[in-house]
Amino acid sequence: MQTTLSDQARQLPRAAEAERILRSCVHCGFCNATCPTYQLLGDELDGPRGRIYLIKQVLEGQTATVKTQQHLDRCLSCRNCETTCPSGVDYHNLLDIGRALVDATVPRPLGQRLLRQGLRALVPNPQLFKALVNSGERLRPLLPQALQGKLPRRVQVAEARPGNAHARQVLLLEGCVQPGLSPNTNAATARVLDRLGIGIRPVPQAGCCGAVDYHLDAQEVGLDRARRNIDAWWPLLENGAEAIVQTASGCGAFVKDYAHLLAHDPRYAAKAERVSAMARDLVQVLGDEPLEQLGVHGEQRLAFHCPCTLQHAQKLGGAVEAVLVRLGFNLTAVPDSHLCCGSAGTYSLTQPELARQLRDNKLSALESGHPDVIVTANIGCQTHLDGAGRTPVRHWIELVDGALPHQPPAPRRTP
Known part of the structure; x- marks a missing residue:
């Protein structure tokens, strides 16, 4: 795509990157065929090609408007278009550059500012978030229906984590909202890894991955969180930890x-490169292990929802399904499995109407094979889908953990 950046745009730190991405687009339109918002709205400006044109116009000196901001906001950042694009357009990075530029020049209404600031204050704070979830559970009958749908139908209590010592050690990104919404997910991960001879090293200094801030008008704050995590993980990586494991694919992608x-x-460039190289989604860890020794015999009928951050961002589509099949679970077919469920981080809160339509469409596809339970790999998708009150939705590792054969206690040592 022919483009000429304005003098002002050329001063941006990522100007060269933006120009390179724009020039790689041949405006073929294949991306629109797999864009969830284009499919719903049928508006060229609510598809990737249209949004690229909008960003191009702003970078070439045209004034950004509220409408520009609205069309960029409606993007789920699902990256389905990147999977489809024959030219390899790095769309999500161009979107990040464009959003930052537009948000710097187009003030948001007070309500939007308060919502985004509130989410940035709440979501990355696990203790505060968990306290509010617990309060919400107690007050559930008094809450509006829309808010009730954001609370988990049933919090799976975290069972005990094993305390066995293992030579192989990994680091686990505990997450921000997952400990409050699905506390058993990381505990189940610890138990399954323990059976495979892998221990988890605690890293209390590590916190939010930074994605929430980065995608809610505070990119520098998000990058500062990334730097703090690198500092927290670095000594343990130097001391032999073999991976940084994420059970939420959204965190892993970031x-x-x-x-x-x-x-x-x-x-931080060199350290960040190593950290990214050592970041592993949980399925990447399990996929390389002798799973047959676990003795799992999954009998439930499952539908797997592959999050966009797993299949389009991390390019791990089919990986969880392969692990579940190896363990004996019966997977149902899911039509249009490439499409987004509408969660997309905080999208279900900032764009609730579109998110609800996408969720209902996704659930109809997932339920078409009549599964006993739906499983996924991202806490945002899990909560969003389960909030409809239909087929139960859980993290896939909890089903694996639940199917583990009972392990007798270790024999007592005699003096």
Whole structure:
């Protein structure tokens, strides 16, 4: 795509990157065929090609408007278009550049500002978030229906984590909202890894991956969180930890992007590159292990929802399904499995109407094979889909953990 950046745009730190991405687009339109918002709205400006044109116009000096901002806001950042694009357009990075530029020049209404600031204050704070979830559970009958749908129908209590010592050690990104919404997910992960001879090293200094801030008008704050995590993980990586494991694919996608986002930071570029290389979604860890020794015999009928951050961002589509089949679970077919469920981080809160339509469409596809339960790999998708009150939705590792054969207690040592 022919483009000429304005003098002002050429001063931006990522100007060269933006120009390169724009020039790689041949405006073929294949991306629109798999864009969830284009399918719903039928508006060229609510598809990737139209949004690229909008960003191009702003970078070439045209004034951004509220409408420009609205069309960019409606993008789910699902990256389905990247999977489809024959030219390899790096759309999500162009979108990040464009959103930052537009948000710097187009003030948001007070309500939007308060919502986004509130989410940035709440979501990355696990203790505060968990306290509010617990309060919401107690007050559920008094809450509006829309808010009730954001609370988990049933919080799976976290069972005990094993305390066995293992030579193999990994780090686990605990997450922000997952400990409050689905506390048993990470505990189940610890138990399954323990059976495979892998221990988890606690890293209390590590916190939010930074994605929430980065995608809610605070990119520098998000990058600062990334730097703090790198500092927290670095000594343990140097001391032999073999991976940084994520059970939420949204967090994993962002951690794997640290290398790109911090490539021009002289203090952190090299460390970020190593951290991203060592970041592993849980399925990548299990996929390389002798799962047959677990003795799992899954009998439930499952539908797997593959999150966009797993299949389009991390390019791990089919990986969880392969692990579940190896373990004996019966997977149902899911039509249009490439389409987004509408969760997309905080999208279900900032764009509730579109998110609800996408959720209902996704659930109809997932339920078409009449599964006993729906499983997924991202806490945002899990909560969003389960909030409809239909087929139960859980993290896939909990089903694996639940199917583990009972392990007798270790024999007592005699003096």
